[in-house]
Amino acid sequence: MTDPTTPTTQPEQSDWRVPGSGIAPLRHLATTPRDWANYIAIGDSFTEGMSDDEHVTAGDFSGWADRLATMLSHEHADAAGDPRPPATGAPFRYxxxxVRGRLLADVAGPQTDAATELVAGATGPVLVSIVGGGNDILRPRADIDALAARLDGAVARLRATGADVLMVTPTDPVGAPIIGATRGRVGxxxxxxxxIAGxxxxxxxxxxxxHFLKDWRMWAPDRIHMTPEGHRRVALAAFAALGHTEADEGAFRRPLDLADAPRPTWAEHREWARTHAGPWVKRRVTRRSSGDGRSGKLTEMTPWPMG
Known part of the structure; x- marks a missing residue:
């Protein structure tokens, strides 16, 4: 029997609202790191890793999630030789x-389904990161409250498995071409x-x-996906968000040298519109996705790092 005085970080019921009140019980954000033996990442192109082409070992890109998995694997290896609990001795898996282009319906649906199955078969503590909704918000008629309700349901399901969950907010789109108009919806x-996290x-x-993400040198030529440096810094920020206070925030918060900042030319703006903006708008109009026919790059729990 569970002692009702013992704090728990697990949802008490599938519906987070207090019955009959319409009010959600206040919890708190998680801030204490654990010795995770498993990490599962679900989401869209950002979590797939576009456009990080450094140190690729799975799929077309590496990305912040792969980089975070490597950091967590090192922490797990250190904990395995540490007498403090809860070291499991199990190898780290990821x-x-x-999948690029995916809407929240897919992330909160099939991807969450697959993640819960992987959690059920995992040995040791599991961390799941969930990123979704960004592609939906780009649509002018996006219902933010409905998106949030769907995201809440997915998070509740993941937490009910016993997994810890890392939620990731969108970036601030201020000053960005096309998507800058979505800033209010993003907020x-x-x-x-x-x-939901609370x-x-x-x-x-x-x-x-x-704030370093406001530097266009962190973004790939399509101005939607990050460069390897952007992904590297986001992975470090995620590691810090998971409670690793020893993480050197200066390593990811320090701005690049402004003296080296290039100024885009009109020719570069025209090339971006032709090469990236035009095809992107066409896919939205025709309801096609860059991820059509694709699946996740690591659909099973895989020993990590690879190779």
């Missing part, structure tokens, strides 16, 4: 189910993310607060 969605005791990586 799965990445994210509303982030407020929901923090509320209800379920999740960790949160707040990308809105990562």
């Amino acid at each position: 799965a990445n189910l994210a 509303q969605y982030i407020a929901h993310i923090f509320s 209800r379920h005791g999740c960790y949160v990586l707040n990308q809105w607060d990562l």
